[in-house]
Amino acid sequence: MSSIDIAKAVKIAEGVHWIGFYDEKAGFHCNPYLLIDGDEAILFDPGSVQDFPCVLSKVCQLVDFKQITHIIVTHQDPDLCGAIPRFEELIYGVGGSCKIVTSTRASFLISYYGVISDFYCVDQNDWSLTLRSGRELKFTSTPFMHFPGAFVTYDPETKILFSGDIFGAFSFTWELYANEHYIEAMKAFLENYLPSNKIVRYAMAQIEKRDIRMIAPQHGSVINKDIQKHIDALKGIECGIDLEEE
Ligand SMILES: [Fe+2]
Numbered sequence: 001m002s003s004i005d006i007a008k009a010v011k012i013a014e015g016v017h018w019i020g021f022y023d024e025k026a027g028f029h030c031n032p033y034l035l036i037d038g039d040e041a042i043l044f045d046p047g048s049v050q051d052f053p054c055v056l057s058k059v060c061q062l063v064d065f066k067q068i069t070h071i072i073v074t075h076q077d078p079d080l081c082g083a084i085p086r087f088e089e090l091i092y093g094v095g096g097s098c099k100i101v102t103s104t105r106a107s108f109l110i111s112y113y114g115v116i117s118d119f120y121c122v123d124q125n126d127w128s129l130t131l132r133s134g135r136e137l138k139f140t141s142t143p144f145m146h147f148p149g150a151f152v153t154y155d156p157e158t159k160i161l162f163s164g165d166i167f168g169a170f171s172f173t174w175e176l177y178a179n180e181h182y183i184e185a186m187k188a189f190l191e192n193y194l195p196s197n198k199i200v201r202y203a204m205a206q207i208e209k210r211d212i213r214m215i216a217p218q219h220g221s222v223i224n225k226d227i228q229k230h231i232d233a234l235k236g237i238e239c240g241i242d243l244e245e246e
């Protein structure tokens, strides 16, 4: 970990970069990612207004704004959508354009951030997005995890699952890559944000159909080993309504 300079963008796989800001005080920092495919760049869950200067500086290290053609957001929360209008300003300011990739349900709410781009709704596009190169990103519906229209993105080329809040964690000690304490930190966050074990099990059954090498969540750490162990841990989680007293 000490050899990783988190003040800069960190390459986590070929063409995929962590571009987040480690907020030491928050315990709940956010992880935007940038996928670069030829002359095209895709932003995943770009982050909050507070994190924008740091995320922006990392994007600038990697691409020109004109290259950003899609912003993928798993749901409507401000910790991942707040920065969308700011990125749009820069992208359109240099003559570029982009699409906001999300679910139809999330799009209704995301429009209230004042976004100017068209939406590309995954549920209306066969749960898939084909880039200019022919590379295809695959989406999987994970309803109520934690938003009704939530989904995850799978990149078959790198075998990364961009999981949004799912597999996220809350902890005041953070490392870019998940360590042996990560399952604990994941539970500390998700038991309060996910609605019930039944809903988690449905999502895990969909997710484990993919051949996953790495999980890139929007909070917490990147999981680059023991993937099945982390999936199994979530299958057993008691959360939301499970923890309510009768
Ligand atoms: Fe969220």
Ligand SMILES: [Fe+2]
Pocket (backbone or CB within 6 Å): 077, 079, 080, 164, 165, 218, 219
């Ligand atoms: Fe989040």
